[in-house]
Amino acid sequence: TNIGNAGTDITSTAATFGVDVDINADNFYLGATSNSTFRHLTYNTQDVSTTAPISPGGFGPGYGRWVLISGKKDGAPGARFTDMLHLYGATANLISGGSTSGSPAARTYTMVSDVLNLAMAADTYDVSVFFTLGPNPQ
Numbered sequence: 001t002n003i004g005n006a007g008t009d010i011t012s013t014a015a016t017f018g019v020d021v022d023i024n025a026d027n028f029y030l031g032a033t034s035n036s037t038f039r040h041l042t043y044n045t046q047d048v049s050t051t052a053p054i055s056p057g058g059f060g061p062g063y064g065r066w067v068l069i070s071g072k073k074d075g076a077p078g079a080r081f082t083d084m085l086h087l088y089g090a091t092a093n094l095i096s097g098g099s100t101s102g103s104p105a106a107r108t109y110t111m112v113s114d115v116l117n118l119a120m121a122a123d124t125y126d127v128s129v130f131f132t133l134g135p136n137p138q
Contacts, residue, residue, distance in 0.1 A: 042130050047074065049124040055116040055131065064088045067116065071104065071127040078102040079123075085109055085116075092116060 045054045054069070065087040073079035081104040083097035092109040106121040118127060 042128065045118075045127045045129070047124050048118055048127050049120055051110075051117050051119040053112075053115045054118045054127055054129050066132045068130040069118070069127060070100075071107075071125040073102070073104060074124045074126060076102065076123075079104045081107065083107065083109075087111065087116065 043055055045052060048054065048071070055067075067085040067087060069081075069083045069085065071081050079102035080100045081098065082100050084095045086093045086095050090111045092111050094109065097107070104125070105123050108119045108121075110117045110119070116129070
């Protein structure tokens, strides 16, 4: 077993399953990209004000993704939000969202070239994103 911070494969000759783990400065990936596994990914984006990408590329049309997004206004830790989205193809649907404290600015989510983008109506926010990617059911 070998775990490092530049991208890691965890394997065992005695294991009946395998896990791919990639860890770098701001991201954590769990699960191989395959037809039989769900994949989990976290992504951290600092200083979002106008439209900014908040995910890596390569989502494609896929088989659906659930996304949990949390953010906090720079310099105002009391202004926080949490949103839940359902992504499929070029569509980002807000399932539930709101202020967890204070009065954060309004948010708009869009998919552009397989990347999830967030636009804040005002101010600058630090944002964390957790994705669950569904497998290909074939």
